[in-house]
Amino acid sequence: MISELRKIKNLEKKNLTKERLLKAAKKIFAEKGYHNTIVSEIVKSAGVGQGTFYRNFIDKRDIFENLLNELTEKLLLSFSDMSSELPKNSQEYRDASVRAIRRMIKTVIENRELVTIFIKEAVSVDRELERKIYEFQMKFAQLAKYYLDYAIEKGFARRCDSDIVSKSVVGLGFSFLNMWLAELIDEKDVDRIINEVVDFAFFGLAGNTGTIRKE
Amino acid sequence: MISELRKIKNLEKKNLTKERLLKAAKKIFAEKGYHNTIVSEIVKSAGVGQGTFYRNFIDKRDIFENLLNELTEKLLLSFSDMSSELPKNSQEYRDASVRAIRRMIKTVIENRELVTIFIKEAVSVDRELERKIYEFQMKFAQLAKYYLDYAIEKGFARRCDSDIVSKSVVGLGFSFLNMWLAELIDEKDVDRIINEVVDFAFFGLAGNTGTIRKE
């Protein structure tokens, strides 16, 4: 017969601790990578006891997966907002794409630490997380396919195997994400890069040179 | 004279041992990933003593880097063959690209184990290997840029920031490599996928629908 109030307070306290651990883990994972992070450093940074970690998470992998889930939810959410604005012509399609990319980039910047971990380390943890990462990419590809199919139908995108092309587009995006996080591209160039990449995505290498024909 | 002969023999023997270790490591790294591989398993699989490993390599990272170097050499070699055949028109450009891709895929298939490790694990080992991987990607991008610049100059590729677009193209390639190794795409569809992806790379989403204009 503990008072309801008491229970709520306890839960809040526990969640607070969990948050501190997640926050500390996020920072250290991003700094050192999954494999070079040890649990004792996470708890030290979070300012809690070693046992507290194991009260809240099964092991290092578990807290990592928690962070991963947190991120994938955020990213999918920020991308799927696009749904409200189905483009009416090719210009709108292009604009909507640029807007979606910008929104994604914003989310990525806000979660730079998490994204870094996720891009670089997750596939090397174990098979299950590897699968999870790929499934996440495929979810993006499906969303992209949905818009592409619509654009093809309306005639402002080229007839093509929309499945493969969507995967291409998403792959393109993840590649740049990779380069950016690896500091291979300059943050101040982001706008120019977006335009160039979107142009590439829309017009390809050939563009309106009009001289190449499919075999 | 005899001692000279013995020296050579010993060297051969040592190299043989080194080869066995590299072969065993390749297999186990591909199966289990870098971090889940332990040295004792490599030596067991290679059929040599634990100490022999440390006679031939500094540590686990060292043998991994050896394998990585082996692969990057092979891949760059297989790609740079393209240099001999500068395309004379856009059709030849496309054909040369397809040929280059096929050559790459052949090399990748022949070294599937190594490629798997390299794609998934290398960035998670340490900063130095991470850098190495990205430099390798950038080398590819430079090669691609060389051909793209040539094509733009000759007028059978669209004027664009060839640096960024080259990176896009290479990123696209690596994305599909990733999906393929993750068994997200079917091996028997490879030919169709190559064509679709090359079409996407050449014509983009818009293709000759001709209705989108750059802003």
Next chain:
Amino acid sequence: MISELRKIKNLEKKNLTKERLLKAAKKIFAEKGYHNTIVSEIVKSAGVGQGTFYRNFIDKRDIFENLLNELTEKLLLSFSDMSSELPKNSQEYRDASVRAIRRMIKTVIENRELVTIFIKEAVSVDRELERKIYEFQMKFAQLAKYYLDYAIEKGFARRCDSDIVSKSVVGLGFSFLNMWLAELIDEKDVDRIINEVVDFAFFGLAGNTGTIRKE
């Protein structure tokens, strides 16, 4: 006055909690053994908080000792009832023994969980409990000796070192208890076994073959 009433109520409540803990501990100790039981499981099963345990018992050993005392009291009580009926001849002696054994078995069955713990685990907890267990056995042996001395005096038991023979008889009993709890003997055979064992205890291996003589 009111405070007095409250005190009693509180005491009752506390005892209730203690009972629940004892009951839960009894079950889990019997299932998993002393060493494989953790306090957190006892409190979970009892439906009380972790701290409550330490309010009622010093530690795991303490609750175990409580259960042990509970059992030894019950068993000695059930056995010492025999005292009221000193046998008048050897037949009565045998009958009284069988009755005593049956009473004991009944008590054991009613407290199977506790007995299991007591037989198997108590000696492995620490020296003090080990001693306690043996003292308990010796108490039984003393009771048995009392009847045996009486029987020898009356001439319906063989002259012997009644101390050792009593210990033998009690040891015999505990052995079968052990086998039974280890499920090495069939529960449905109990009656037959009692008779066989009592016969063995009374007539030995030789029985009335009458051919063996003491050296």
Next chain:
Amino acid sequence: MISELRKIKNLEKKNLTKERLLKAAKKIFAEKGYHNTIVSEIVKSAGVGQGTFYRNFIDKRDIFENLLNELTEKLLLSFSDMSSELPKNSQEYRDASVRAIRRMIKTVIENRELVTIFIKEAVSVDRELERKIYEFQMKFAQLAKYYLDYAIEKGFARRCDSDIVSKSVVGLGFSFLNMWLAELIDEKDVDRIINEVVDFAFFGLAGNTGTIRKE
């Protein structure tokens, strides 16, 4: 191509280390009991590194089981020697029993440490070792049954359920073992006790008082 000699030497070295660990473990287990023994103390006492323990045994349970197997083999061996001397009359039967008991006691004294562990702790480790211990007891009972059946057939043992009576006899033995190891009986009394217990086993409580008859 390591020389055979080298291999043998290595094996000897390894076995020596294993022996040292077993010896140290035996001592500490007997002193502190299974559950209060920690691996680090075993290795300290054996004068080897912590890792060496885990090269030779899976865990604490494993080295314990090794010791247990060592003991059960010794004991069964020392008992089964009796086979060579099937008794020709009841006197010889009794004499053979006394000899067997003496041999057992000698083995027990020689392995007092191991026996102590085995009697007190083994059943509290886990279900599998518990089972092993009981199976060991039952093996003894089977050997005893073999001799008893022979004695009944020859007419110098009472007709009875030889299965139960054998178990009784073995249980009796283990009880005294227990008491002796618990220092409840005096070592100098051993001879007298053996005689008393054997008399009890042969003549029972009633002996040749001849007044009790089976119901």
Next chain:
DNA sequence: GATGAATGAGAATTCATTCAT
């Protein structure tokens, strides 16, 4: 009195690396 979150000492276990043979 009751609670259960927090604690941290302590135990088990792993595995890269060394070194005597």
Next chain:
DNA sequence: GATGAATGAATTCTCATTCAT
């Protein structure tokens, strides 16, 4: 040069116990 037994530092994980609410 090759071997593999030995090592112990480093890390994970457990669980009895405390204590603020």
